[in-house]
Every structure is written in C-alpha cells, then in structure tokens.
Amino acid sequence: MNRPLDIVVLGLSLTSSWGNGHATTYRALLRGLHAAGHNVTFLERDVPWYASHRDLTAPSFCDLALYGDLDELITRYAGSMAASDAVVIGSYVPDGVEIIDAIADLGPKRLCFYDIDTPVTLAKLARGDEEYLGRRQVPFFDLYFSFSGGRTLDRLRDAFGARRPLPLYCAVDLDVYRNTGAPKEWDLGYLGTFSPDRQPGLERLLIEPARQLPDMRFVVAGPSYPADIAWPKNVERIDHLPPGEHADFYSRQRFTLNVTRADMVAAGWSPSVRLFEAAACRTPLISDWWEGIESFFPPGEAAVIAQGSSDVVTALTRLDRRQCEALAECAYRRVAGAHSAAARARTFIEAIESVAPRADIAARHAERLPI
Numbered sequence: 001m002n003r004p005l006d007i008v009v010l011g012l013s014l015t016s017s018w019g020n021g022h023a024t025t026y027r028a029l030l031r032g033l034h035a036a037g038h039n040v041t042f043l044e045r046d047v048p049w050y051a052s053h054r055d056l057t058a059p060s061f062c063d064l065a066l067y068g069d070l071d072e073l074i075t076r077y078a079g080s081m082a083a084s085d086a087v088v089i090g091s092y093v094p095d096g097v098e099i100i101d102a103i104a105d106l107g108p109k110r111l112c113f114y115d116i117d118t119p120v121t122l123a124k125l126a127r128g129d130e131e132y133l134g135r136r137q138v139p140f141f142d143l144y145f146s147f148s149g150g151r152t153l154d155r156l157r158d159a160f161g162a163r164r165p166l167p168l169y170c171a172v173d174l175d176v177y178r179n180t181g182a183p184k185e186w187d188l189g190y191l192g193t194f195s196p197d198r199q200p201g202l203e204r205l206l207i208e209p210a211r212q213l214p215d216m217r218f219v220v221a222g223p224s225y226p227a228d229i230a231w232p233k234n235v236e237r238i239d240h241l242p243p244g245e246h247a248d249f250y251s252r253q254r255f256t257l258n259v260t261r262a263d264m265v266a267a268g269w270s271p272s273v274r275l276f277e278a279a280a281c282r283t284p285l286i287s288d289w290w291e292g293i294e295s296f297f298p299p300g301e302a303a304v305i306a307q308g309s310s311d312v313v314t315a316l317t318r319l320d321r322r323q324c325e326a327l328a329e330c331a332y333r334r335v336a337g338a339h340s341a342a343a344r345a346r347t348f349i350e351a352i353e354s355v356a357p358r359a360d361i362a363a364r365h366a367e368r369l370p371i
Helices: 022-035 070-083 096-106 118-126 135-140 151-160 199-212 243-251 262-267 273-280 309-318 321-338 341-353 358-368
Strands: 006-010 039-045 063-067 086-090 111-115 143-146 165-167 186-191 218-221 235-238 253-258 285-287
Touching: 006 022, 006 070, 022 039, 022 243, 022 273, 022 341, 039 070, 063 070, 070 096, 086 096, 096 111, 096 135, 118 151, 118 262, 135 151, 143 151, 143 341, 151 165, 186 199, 186 243, 186 309, 199 218, 199 235, 199 253, 199 309, 243 253, 243 273, 253 273, 253 309, 273 285, 273 321, 285 309, 285 321
Parallel strands: 006 039, 006 086, 039 063, 086 111, 111 143, 143 165, 186 218, 186 253, 218 235, 253 285
Antiparallel strands: none
C-alpha cells in the first residue's frame, strides 16, 4: 500500500443487524480496512425499522453518518464522495437506482458496487425488477464486487455487462469471533432470519432430527418466524441475537447448522457468514450442499454435508469427540487463513488499487490529444 485510502461506502445498514446479513458483513470488512490504516465513511439511510433495532451506534472503525433522502445525501456528501479514492454502493440500498445515477454524475475516482445478494440481484434483473440496481447501471462500475463466485462472475460479465466482476465473499473478524469456553447447551443450533425458501431445509435438517432425537437439545435463533411453525419441545427459540452474543451462541453448540437460500444454492460459490463465524468459534459445521463448498470446507474434513435428516442424525449420534474436534480445527484453519476480516480487506484494497482513478485516465487521455 502506497498510502491510506479514503473510501465512502453506502450500504443497507451498519447500525442494525436485525433481519439482515449486511451489517455483520460490513462490520467485518470495515474493521479489517481500519486495522490496515484506511479511512472509511459509511453512509446509511435513516429508516424507522433499523432506527428501532440498532445494536451499533458509534463504531470505532469508521465514520458513520445517517441521511434522510437522496437530496440530503448529495447536498451533504457530494464533496467527500468526489474527493474519495473510491465510492462503494451496496445492494439493497433504498432508492439505489436514483442514488447510483446521482453518484455516477459526480464523477468519483472509482465507482464500485458491492453485491451482498448477487444471485438474488441477477434473478431480479432478469425479470425486470430494478429495486436497488438498474440493469443499464451494471456497466457503470469500475469494480463489481460479488458475494458469489464461480460461474456467477461469468454471467455478470457476459450477460449483464459488468466490466470487472470479482468475488468478495463475507468474512469474519477473528478478534470478535472465538470460542468463549462456555459449556455446551445444545447439540445442534441454527442462526438465521426466517426465509420461506430456506424453511424446508430447516425442517429437513433440524426440526425433523429434533423429532427423532427427543433427548437431544436444539436451538433456532433469528427473527420473523411465523407463529404457526410446529416447533418440537426440544427446540428452543431465540427471537433475535445481536452480533455481540454470536460467539457465545456458537460456543454453546455441539454442532451448528448452515441452511442456504435457494438462489444461493442455484448459483453456487455463495458461502454464508454463519459458516465462517461458527468455524472461527471452533464449532463443527453441518451444512447443506452447494456447488463450490468443497473449496471452502472440504466435506468430511472441515464440515459434514447433509442431504437429509438421516445425515444429521448420524452426525449427532455417531461422531465422537475426537472426530468433532478434528472437523472444527480444520474449518478454523481454513477460515483463519483465507476468510478473516484482515484477509478480505487486503483483497478489497488490492482490487481498488489495481484500477486507475478516473481522473488519472482522463488526464492521460488529454495528454495524447493533439493541440
């Protein structure tokens, strides 16, 4: 790094982790950037839902500002965005299409998109749904950071015109997520907001095993689950768990479960942050299968891959302590080596620095023009 970079990020939320996976993703990345000496300003739309559920109001790792609407955003922050080394706009930002157009008109040195929902985004664009990104806008960006890798990157480039699509997976802050030494309370746990397309997997991989193993203890943490779900008596429910309690939650589980949304399974190469968080806490992983998972957590070495309830029951009843510890240690080593906040921040900065600022490009072009 030649010098610290000044970066402006517009994201769905940094202040509230309630009902979204964006906040923890941004927190890990921004902590990594701060630790590496870079300066980040995070701009967040002040909306009632997150205002009433905030669990981080004064981050120590970035400057945080809330804005009310597009006019206020441009009036107050146009200068800092134009002067920054890069402006990064995230998926699901309210009024994203209008905001992208307005910021592109400012002529930032580098304009980037961070898609924390890439398979969902592409499915929306394919059917003409431009809730937060217009299809015509995809080529605007110098860098299109994608939560999904693999063939999704080819599709971004070939079908949607992304100039430089790159994977930027979620990450985990190893200073925040670690085993707390808490005694085990549950044999299997799951942390995730209710999603209709994920619920069948949760039914198959946690609720049905709980019915078959009434003497074991299970837990599901996360908001928005319908009241009519028939939870077995041995499944404990926690409505919301703030990030500060995640490490202790994982540490109290004998295994943790990962269930992937349908769009992410179809795309492949879309690891959930819960995999990285649980691995950082040295909790053995049970996950559904999706293309590319072996590159992150090799089956049988770093995770148990479960197709059905019988696979979960087998893991819970037949794997001994030594086998569980070996799974957890392998997963931890892989996360610590390649998926920490520090590692992800390095990837991000290397990508930013590989793109010449637009002003520099214009200046070099002008030098070649005849007088």
